Structures are given as C-alpha cells and as structure tokens.
Amino acid sequence: MSLQIIGIGVSRGIAIGKAHILMRGDFEVAEYHIEEETLAEEVSRFRNALEIARIQLREVRNRIPSGTKADIVEFINAHLLMLEDSTLTVAPEHLIISKQINAEWAIKQQRNALVEVFEAMDDAYLRTRKDDIDHVVNRILRILTTETQSSVDIEDHGNLNGHILLADELSPADTVLMQHQGIAAFITEYGGPLSHTAIIARSLRIPAIVGMHNVRRYIRDDETLIIDGYRGVLIANPDQTILDYYLARQQAELQRLAKLQTLKREPATTRDNVPVHLSGNIELPSDVEAIIEVGADGVGLYRTEFMFMNRSDIPSEEEQLERYTDVIRMMNGLPLTIRTLDLGADKTLDNNERPCTNPALGLRAVRLCLHDLSLFRPQLRAIMRAAAEGPVRMMIPMLSNQQEILQVLNLVREIRNELVARGLPFDPTIPVGGMIEVPAAALAADMFAKHLSFLSIGTNDLIQYTLAIDRVDDEVNYLYDPSHPAVLQLIHRVIQAGNQANIPVSMCGEMAGDTAYTRLLLGLGLRDFSMQAASLLEVKSIIKNCDTRELQPIAEKFMHTHDLIERKVLMKQLGIKG
C-alpha cells in the first residue's frame, strides 16, 4: 500500500530512490558520578572529543566542492569557531569538575543553558541558530559515546548513491557530504525553511522536505520513495501509475532545466525584436554569483537592509563602503542598483524597541532614514563613494510625496559638496531613482519621473497598499492578486509616465519573476524586469516566444475589464492560470 506524508518543501525538485534511515540522533545520554581521583581523566576525555570534532569538521570543509557557494564554507567555519568558544569548551569542563559529572552530561547541561537563551529570542532567524549548537553538541556527544576516532558523519553508512535520506535532522556538514555521496534527496523530522540545512539544500539543488514529524516510524529502509520538493510531499511505496507519473515529471523537469541553461548567453528579445532587460535581486553579496551564473544584465535591487539586521550595532560608512565595493567588483562592469535602507514593517533592527501599531504604514524605509539622518547620511556617502568603482544607481524605497524626493535630492547634493571638500573619490553623476510602492506614488508617477533618473515598481508593497492586505498575514493571502485591474492600471500608469519623461522604468517586486505574469507585463509595456536568479531563465524563455504587438491590446483590455467571463478568456490568451 502506498502512503503519502506532507511536510515543508524547502528545496525544489523531484527525486525517486530507496529510503535510507538514519537513526543516529536517538541516543540517550546517561548521567553518572565521577570520583575525585578520575576527574582529570574525564576532562581529558572531553578535550580529546573536542579535538576529534575539530579534525572531522576540517575534513568536511576540505571536501566542499570548489565552486560551492561561499556561505556553505561559512556555516562549517561557524561550527569550527564554536568548538573554540569557551561556552562549549571551558564551561563544560567547569561543570565536570564542580559537579563531578561525566563529560556527556556536562556538555548536555551546557547545551540546554545555551538553547534556552536562543529560544527566548523573537527573531525567527536567530532562533534557528540554536540548531548550530545542537549540531556541534551532537557531534561531540557521538564521539564521546562511541569513543571512536572514526567519522561520525553520514559516510559511515556505506554507499548511499541515489538514496533518499531520512533523519531527525542534518547538520550543514552532513548536507555537504550528502552531495559527495550522491544522495538524491533528504527528509528531516525537524527544521524549517530558514534553517541552514534548508538554505544549503537549495544552493546545492538537492530536493528536500523538512518538518515531517515522526516520518522514520512509517518508512522502512530500502522502501521506494518519491520526493516532491515543490509541494513538500513524500510518497512511499508508490504503485506503478504514480511512479510512471513522477518519472515522467522528473524527466520533463530535467529536460526543461537543461534547455533553460542554453539560454544563459542569449539576449532576451521578443519575436518582434523588442529587447528586454533582465536583472537580478540580491540581499547579500554572496547572491551575486547566482545572478552572474544565469547571465543577468545586472542587479536591479540590492536590499541593503540585510547588512543592518541580526546585529547589535549599525555598520559604519567604511564598512558599508567596503561591502558595496566588493559587490561592484563581483559584478565585473555590470550595473548595480543599490537600494537605500528599507527597515521597518517586517524588517527591523535588533534593538528596535519602538512600539508601532501599524508598522507597514509607519516610520519605515525612507521615512525612517529622513527621520534619522545619522542612519541615512553615512549610507548615502558610502553608496556615492562606492559608485566611483563601477556603474551604480541609487534607489530610494517607499517615497510617497514630492517633499521626500526633494529632501533626498538635497541631501545627495550636500553630500556631493562634502565629498568634494574632503577630496574623496565618488561618482558625482550617480543616477538617483525611486521605488513606486505606494499607490499615491503610482498616481503621481509623472511628478516622480520629473525629479528622478529612473523608477522601479515594487509590486510586493504596491499590491499590499492598493488592496489593503498585509503581505505577511496568511489569513488575507487569498486576496493577494497581482492581476487586479486596480493594480494593473497603477503599473501601466508608471510605465507610461517613465516613457513620457524618457527615463527607465523597471519592476523588482515578486511579480516580475512570476512567469504567470510575464506576458501581461510585456503587454503593459514593461521592458525591464528584476527578480531572483532562480526565475530569470524561465522568464527569458517566455519573453523569447512573445510578440508584444499581439500582447499589448490584450493586456490593455484585461487591465480595464471586471467581467468575469471576458477576464477568463483574456487570462487564457495571456497564459495566466486560475
């Protein structure tokens, strides 16, 4: 009988293979008393285990394939650093001696104390850092309990090529080794989409499902499994019809991906020879690699606020300058659009204690920056100075009126004079553009276009504010509709205002990377899209099959009609499902 279990799909793809169950997480840690005369021996047993853990992790680091994303090496380095940290080295020794307890129990006690601190944190990302402590502590515990020098990593389990691994949880080190072992996919009982393991699975392109509680109770070793990483579905022991269906999907997926790869160096030009710009969105410098890899024309949105989050201090002008310069160098001459801070709403600083009843409508993004110039000025200076190194545009988020635009432009002028006076290299002609994320800005787009060098439509917020739906509230997610006539009319208005003023208009919200809307947006006149790297080639393949002369009248009609039957017909012509 086949069985279907649902978890959280964190890494896309279909995998079919035999199950391999890893039970190593289920070991009991005993507590026992250590006699005074053998305490030194127990401490040295603990130190020895730490040393073996270090050797093992260094070995894992050496096996990371070249060309792997830098953050994977960082995860392993972070675990190695933890093995040098006194909270995991000195503190357990004190516990062994002061309480006369065994090394296993001491490290477990210390782990519990540390995890308690992490669990009390509000930030979901930081809460997942407790996983790192567990990964390191479990490694030490396994060494202590097996008392062996041999590797405690998944390699102990023989040839796993093509297998689907089921574990309680996996460490980043395990995930790296899995790629070496040719593991087809993995499932863990714990973890979420923000866990390091999930992040690594995505960048190694291993299909993965997490949070599938107790899955190992229902699955036997060597049972045939299907993993659908898109939907987070596991099918055990499938019948031939299901198997054939997934084999066909897997084949089609492989063919589709291989075909997309051939588009990397091809221009994104429509059938009627209209050139389209395709850029990428980045949050961290390490994201640049993926953008270059898919042959993007540049970066249309660099969300700099991520540099300010998950830390207790504000990055200085020099630190920012260094970071932006690194990105510019990685871009190797391709244009980079740096967005100034968009903090507030769902993205907050660690020390932000300001209560706010309606954060999405509050002091966020440029409002916060203009309110606190000690935050804004160093960033403007850093961006303008970095721009001396390559083609950079500066983009301001959440502008809503003329006053804000003039204030920003004034500040830019002031900083220009300041930098001249200080004799520092900078780009005096850096283009300053604005994001159109507020309906008022879209309606007043011609005024925006008059003052700014370019516009970029942020549909994530524009849709949120136009339809009055909180973008992070699941309960109203059903109302989120990028194809709502009101939204489309606003988008169209912005594109037209840009065209009339002869300035570029791009779109960098999620809608730009959603293949369902590529035809519609082309029909509305959009010629510049910025999105996450993973969507770029797929969007390009659609563009190459479009004729804008055919799409324009359909899109314009669709933007004005509320008639459900007519909408259905037009949606079909535009390739929008639903």
Ligand code: PEP
């Ligand atoms: C947007 O609002 O569409 C956008 C790109 O900005 P963010 O998602 O960072 O708010």
Ligand code: MG
């Ligand atoms: Mg936004």
